[in-house]
Amino acid sequence: MVSTRHHPREFPSPEKAAKELVKSSPATVTNGTSRKWVHTPSVALTIWLFVSVPLVAWDAGYVLLRPHSMPGGRLHSPIWTPYALYGTVDYIYGWPAYNARNGFTAAQTVMNLVETVGYLYYLWIVYCYGSTVASGRGARKSQKGLVWMLTGEKVVAGRTGAIALLVAYTASALTLSKTVLYWLNEFFSGFDNIGHNDLSALIFLWIIPNGLWIVFPTYNMYGLGVEILNALEQATPRGKPGRPKSS
Numbered sequence: 001m002v003s004t005r006h007h008p009r010e011f012p013s014p015e016k017a018a019k020e021l022v023k024s025s026p027a028t029v030t031n032g033t034s035r036k037w038v039h040t041p042s043v044a045l046t047i048w049l050f051v052s053v054p055l056v057a058w059d060a061g062y063v064l065l066r067p068h069s070m071p072g073g074r075l076h077s078p079i080w081t082p083y084a085l086y087g088t089v090d091y092i093y094g095w096p097a098y099n100a101r102n103g104f105t106a107a108q109t110v111m112n113l114v115e116t117v118g119y120l121y122y123l124w125i126v127y128c129y130g131s132t133v134a135s136g137r138g139a140r141k142s143q144k145g146l147v148w149m150l151t152g153e154k155v156v157a158g159r160t161g162a163i164a165l166l167v168a169y170t171a172s173a174l175t176l177s178k179t180v181l182y183w184l185n186e187f188f189s190g191f192d193n194i195g196h197n198d199l200s201a202l203i204f205l206w207i208i209p210n211g212l213w214i215v216f217p218t219y220n221m222y223g224l225g226v227e228i229l230n231a232l233e234q235a236t237p238r239g240k241p242g243r244p245k246s247s
């Protein structure tokens with residue numbers, strides 16, 4: 001007969017067990033009885049979304065309200081006045097593309113809105129379900145607000161955090177791929193919409209502004225991708241169904 005009895009041992013206190021769990025697995029938290037995976041929102045990603053989402057909404061308004069939002073239109077001033085210049089730099093936003101009924105501008109704008117919905121959903125999850133990471137005894141939880149969103153150290157636990165991570169990664173991938181497509185469209189058309197610019201205007205009015213939507217989504221995808229890989233590596237594989245082997 002095989003003995004199934006184990007020698008008793010001293011169990012650590014709940015506080016000590018929680019500290020050891022977090023120390024051994026930074027991507028998990030404990031509630032005293034079980035541990036949950038957590039998503040840690042990046043401050044860089046949050047700041048980027050607070051900047052980019054309003055800009056994308058502004059851009060979408062201009063494109064979808066053409067020709068009223070264009071120079072001479074009743075909605076052009078003062079909201080979309082800067083597009084009077086940008087439309088002469090990038091014809092895809094100017095009269096040449098509109099008069100030619102070029103559908104690429106509106107098509108990529110609709111995709112922009114799809115990504116924006118994903119980003120807003122991510123920010124909503126972080127704000128509603130995020131918990132402040134308190135360090136040390138007697139540490140106060142920061143009150144939720146704009147400062148908390150932009151600077152607070154917080155986590156979103158469990159399935160909700162996993163959904164937030166997946167949505168943010170997917171939206172970032174869409175932003176990057178669509179922006180690269182935007183650049184490739186110019187390359188394979190012989191720079192039909194921007195080739196008339198001198199080098200200075202091209203760099204400061206087209207390459208740098210549009211390049212931000214390549215640099216930041218790439219950086220965000222890297223950080224979010226690392227978090228996904230770490231979660232997959234820490235996941236415990238499920239065994240095959242069947243009877244447990246007797247010892």
